[in-house]
Amino acid sequence: MAATGRTRTREGYRAEVVILVAALIAALIGRQVLIYFVSGRGGFATWATVFVAIVVQALPFLVLGVLLSGIITAFVPSAFFSRVLPRRAAFAVPVAGAAGVLLPGCECASVPVAGRLIERGVAPAAALTFLLAAPAVNPVVLIATAVAFPGRPEMVVARFAGSMVTAVIVGWVWIRFGRTEWLGSRFTKFIEARAGLDEAAQAGVPTGRARWEAFRQAVNHDLFEAGGFLVVGAAAAATMNVVVPPDLLQSIAGVPVLSVIMLAGLAVVLSICSEADAFVASSFTGFSPTAQLAFMIVGPAVDLKLIALQSGTFGRAFAVRFAPLTFLVATAAGFTVGATIGVFS
Amino acid sequence: MRPEARAVILVLLGGVLLRLVLSGEYTNYVKPFLHLPLLSAGVLLLALGAVGFVRDWHSPGTMAAERRRAAVARIRTHGPGAVMAPDESPLDPSVLETLPEPLRAEIEPAEGGHDDHPEGHLVGWLWCIPIFVLFLVPPPALGSYAAGRQSALVPEPPASTRFTPLKGSDPISLQVHDYAARAAWDTKHSLTGHVVTITGFVTPHNDGGYYVTRMKVSCCAADARPFEVQVVGATGRFSRDTWVRVTGTWVPAAGAPTNGPPPADKAFAAISATSVRKVSTPGQPYE
Numbered sequence: 001m002a003a004t005g006r007t008r009t010r011e012g013y014r015a016e017v018v019i020l021v022a023a024l025i026a027a028l029i030g031r032q033v034l035i036y037f038v039s040g041r042g043g044f045a046t047w048a049t050v051f052v053a054i055v056v057q058a059l060p061f062l063v064l065g066v067l068l069s070g071i072i073t074a075f076v077p078s079a080f081f082s083r084v085l086p087r088r089a090a091f092a093v094p095v096a097g098a099a100g101v102l103l104p105g106c107e108c109a110s111v112p113v114a115g116r117l118i119e120r121g122v123a124p125a126a127a128l129t130f131l132l133a134a135p136a137v138n139p140v141v142l143i144a145t146a147v148a149f150p151g152r153p154e155m156v157v158a159r160f161a162g163s164m165v166t167a168v169i170v171g172w173v174w175i176r177f178g179r180t181e182w183l184g185s186r187f188t189k190f191i192e193a194r195a196g197l198d199e200a201a202q203a204g205v206p207t208g209r210a211r212w213e214a215f216r217q218a219v220n221h222d223l224f225e226a227g228g229f230l231v232v233g234a235a236a237a238a239t240m241n242v243v244v245p246p247d248l249l250q251s252i253a254g255v256p257v258l259s260v261i262m263l264a265g266l267a268v269v270l271s272i273c274s275e276a277d278a279f280v281a282s283s284f285t286g287f288s289p290t291a292q293l294a295f296m297i298v299g300p301a302v303d304l305k306l307i308a309l310q311s312g313t314f315g316r317a318f319a320v321r322f323a324p325l326t327f328l329v330a331t332a333a334g335f336t337v338g339a340t341i342g343v344f345s
Numbered sequence: 346m347r348p349e350a351r352a353v354i355l356v357l358l359g360g361v362l363l364r365l366v367l368s369g370e371y372t373n374y375v376k377p378f379l380h381l382p383l384l385s386a387g388v389l390l391l392a393l394g395a396v397g398f399v400r401d402w403h404s405p406g407t408m409a410a411e412r413r414r415a416a417v418a419r420i421r422t423h424g425p426g427a428v429m430a431p432d433e434s435p436l437d438p439s440v441l442e443t444l445p446e447p448l449r450a451e452i453e454p455a456e457g458g459h460d461d462h463p464e465g466h467l468v469g470w471l472w473c474i475p476i477f478v479l480f481l482v483p484p485p486a487l488g489s490y491a492a493g494r495q496s497a498l499v500p501e502p503p504a505s506t507r508f509t510p511l512k513g514s515d516p517i518s519l520q521v522h523d524y525a526a527r528a529a530w531d532t533k534h535s536l537t538g539h540v541v542t543i544t545g546f547v548t549p550h551n552d553g554g555y556y557v558t559r560m561k562v563s564c565c566a567a568d569a570r571p572f573e574v575q576v577v578g579a580t581g582r583f584s585r586d587t588w589v590r591v592t593g594t595w596v597p598a599a600g601a602p603t604n605g606p607p608p609a610d611k612a613f614a615a616i617s618a619t620s621v622r623k624v625s626t627p628g629q630p631y632e
Contacts, residue, residue: 016350023473031481046491048484053374053566055475059362060382063389148563151505210418216396217415220351223393228468231475241567245494276564283500283570312468 043242051238054305057273058108058230065109066222069116074215078121089123093171096126097164100133107135107274107300108230111309112222118187125178129171132326135274136163136300145296148278154341155289159278162297162337166330170301173325184315222313229312233305237271240304244269253286260291260338264331267299274300290338297337298330346469348401354472355394361479362387372629373486375565486630489548489585492558492571497550499529499572499612508535515540516592520632521559522572528595528614532606536595543616544590544624547583548573555583557591557616562631569631575615588626593618 085092103110114131118124135141137160149155180188249266252259263284272280277299281292302323311319365371366383375383478484508531511517517539519527524543527536545559548571556573560566577596583589598613 016347019470020350020353023477027477027481030477035482042490045484046487048478048482049374049487049491050567052475052478052484056362056365056371056374056383057379057565057567060379060386063386064382067389150503152503210415213400213415214418216393216400217419219393220348220355220397223355224346224351224469224472228471231471232468235474237567242494250496270567272568273564276568279563280568280570282503 054234062108069112070215070219072116073218092126093129096130097133097167103134110134115313125171125174129167132167145278148282158337162333166333182318229308233308236304240269260294263291263295264298267295271303271305294334297334301330302326352397359390492548497573499525516542521545525572525614529612542592547587590624592620
């Protein structure tokens, strides 16, 4: 056992050194090719700019998120969450949604945090509600929305309500239909292990130097697991940004139901940060408020970058179920709040 | 991924981020308000990488000891089942011997479990792509290609927008989006009677003329929208993406109604240029 383990370690080490050297050589050769394309300032340069922009813009928020998830892992005992959250998952879900107001980040920050919350014994449904609510209802996003829609406070209220309703409904749906094994082995192991332990055993946090080491390990792990998928999501979103013809949209702006679904779908492919999407939504002039709201409610809940991050943290089996569910609920919420403010104004 | 490789990537990522911020190049991708968050993220990533070097770049013996410490920390934190991070090499049996008996019993069956998601090991390498792109060929700010994909129509400003009278003496310097909105939508013609200057890059259009263009960005380049002003009566020819300063006066765009707001599909902006001068690329390419 010891011998095979050590051999494997050494082989893995050599493989990674080879990869690093190969990457360096490829980069030096590829540089000339890249310069040719990028300096042309054509489609490829535009793609590269948008790709880099999404990564750079997401990095501070991702770092904030992984720091927070490290803190949850190393410094907050599970007892804290079992104390502040109602014991019944059905009640914990709305509380988790309201807690989303506290995390002033965009969607990249909330995915690793939600993962660590599940590890700390928070019911998966509540953690997922937090995941959906945090990027959409925090003060920064609401202020941005108010600035983007001056003189129309009903848009801010409707956005808040729509996103909160989406997050809570998805949480409840998860309680009723969700299965632990969809979350991937990393979490099922924790959840099963926890089920067999008593309260005292759950409470522990490491102490002294081990605490900082656990913090560093958690930050490192989440940064690379979630971050790698962020790169995938940014590449996909940049491709869509360059490929989707923007003027196609204007032609369907007036069509009642189709325009709402189109903007909801566009929110998924463009993957704009939740702090900026209100400005983009308000630039879709000619579209109904319902369509603009659908864009703002769907965007923070499900987009290409987010799907990639989620499959990185929770696994593919989770993402293929969670993304369509969230999209349906969020779009329906967009229709509902849109119709509601239509009645009142 | 091995901890050493992670440390290398963290240092590179932090370094490239700091370089972007300190050189000011970051404004090609995001708005200036992200200056401080990006700076802190860069410093944190560098620090994390540096600590990684110190703690993980060891001889195998020290590494085993380190692993043992980390494994114990994880077990204390997460309970049994968390013997190792999914991407770590198997624990040395000597580690198990140092653990208290009840923990050891819990660990043994879980030991094979770390190979469930081998792809999880590799995905972190994808960080290399943005690092290499940024180190080797940082892509330029969005230019005429991105602008040309969208129409030159000026979107209708929000109903509450008030176009305040222009202040200062002529020529008055205006942002391109401000000029475009006033030119296309201001029914009170606040531009009339003023000489203004606008600065942007050249975007050629199908009809042979060219537009002075500036991208408006809310957060990052992914949400950029172009504002384009047709240059009428221009002297000189400029190739695409050249930055120019246009001095001139407002003229209604071709086909615009003489009074009242234009229909949304006719809301173009134009400027009658008295001079068009080439300028260097501004520090902040977006508005």
